[in-house]
Amino acid sequence: xxxxxxxxxxxxxxxxxxxxxxxxxxxxxxxxxxxxxxxxxxxxxxxxxxxxxxxxxxxxxxxxxxxxxxxxxxxxxxxxxxxxxxxxxxxxxxxxxxxxxxxxx
Amino acid sequence: xxxxxxxxxxxxxxxxxxxxxxxxxxxxxxxxxxxxxxxxxxxxxxxxxxxxxxxxxxxxxxxxxxxxxxxxxxxxxxxxxxxxxxxxxxxxxxxxxxxxxxxxx
Numbered sequence: 784x785x786x787x788x789x790x791x792x793x794x795x796x797x798x799x800x801x802x803x804x805x806x807x808x809x810x811x812x813x814x815x816x817x818x819x820x821x822x823x824x825x826x827x828x829x830x831x832x833x834x835x836x837x838x839x840x841x842x843x844x845x846x847x848x849x850x851x852x853x854x855x856x857x858x859x860x861x862x863x864x865x866x867x868x869x870x871x872x873x874x875x876x877x878x879x880x881x882x883x884x885x886x887x888x
Numbered sequence: 889x890x891x892x893x894x895x896x897x898x899x900x901x902x903x904x905x906x907x908x909x910x911x912x913x914x915x916x917x918x919x920x921x922x923x924x925x926x927x928x929x930x931x932x933x934x935x936x937x938x939x940x941x942x943x944x945x946x947x948x949x950x951x952x953x954x955x956x957x958x959x960x961x962x963x964x965x966x967x968x969x970x971x972x973x974x975x976x977x978x979x980x981x982x983x984x985x986x987x988x989x990x991x992x993x
Contacts, residue, residue, distance in 0.1 A: 789932050791896060791944070809987050816989030823928070823990035825946070827894050827983035837983060839896070839944065841930070841990065878932035878942060882914050884921030885928035885946065885991060 787822065787886075788848055790840045792875020793829075800867040801834035808836055811860045818854050820847025822886040834869065841886055845877075892927060892991075893953055895945045897980020898934075905972040906939035913941055916965045923959050925952025927991040939974065946991055950982075 796804040805826060812824040820843030827837045842848040851857065901909035910931060917929040925948030932942045947953040956962065
């Protein structure tokens with residue numbers, strides 16, 4: 784398959800808001816799930832870091848990823864998340880997906 | 889859905905062996921793709937680190953992940969990979985998958 788675009792990054796919530804941030808991101812995952820080029824949008828927690836929520840994405844291209852900001856409802860969710868973020872989101876780890884199992888090739 | 893087990897980690901090859909390591913891991917991904925509890929086994933590269941190959945896995949449980957070592961052919965692939973690894977593999981980032989899009993719920 785052609786190389787897909789991956790992104791693995793975290794968002795950190797202010798104290799006590801990790802669950803709320805996770806809920807917002809889970810809602811976002813449903814919105815983008817049908818967006819062009821979206822193969823994976825996983826929301827997870829790392830027990831080592833309270834209040835942090837990890838997002839692991841696979842898209843056909845970086846362009847498709849960038850366009851996901853325009854999916855209806857996504858900006859509203861970003862507006863909900865911003866006030867409970869602990870600092871600005873850091874850029875995630877960009878990955879060049881070579882292949883594997885579990886996503887459409 | 890119940891919380892699935894995620895693992896995001898890298899293996900680093902000795903100089904010039906990154907492609908070979910990636911090929912071995914892609915072969916492994918096909919072997920484990922039908923193993924019990926396997927939802928995702930992605931192989932990717934991070935352009936910032938030559939010779940490193942990233943593996944991103946999602947399993948129903950850590951137990952299912954651990955059992956994947958027993959899938960036929962996997963140990964043979966590990967034996968192929970060991971001589972071209974640059975040092976011992978470090979433990980990956982363990983994730984508690986809350987949900988999202990792109991894998992079976």
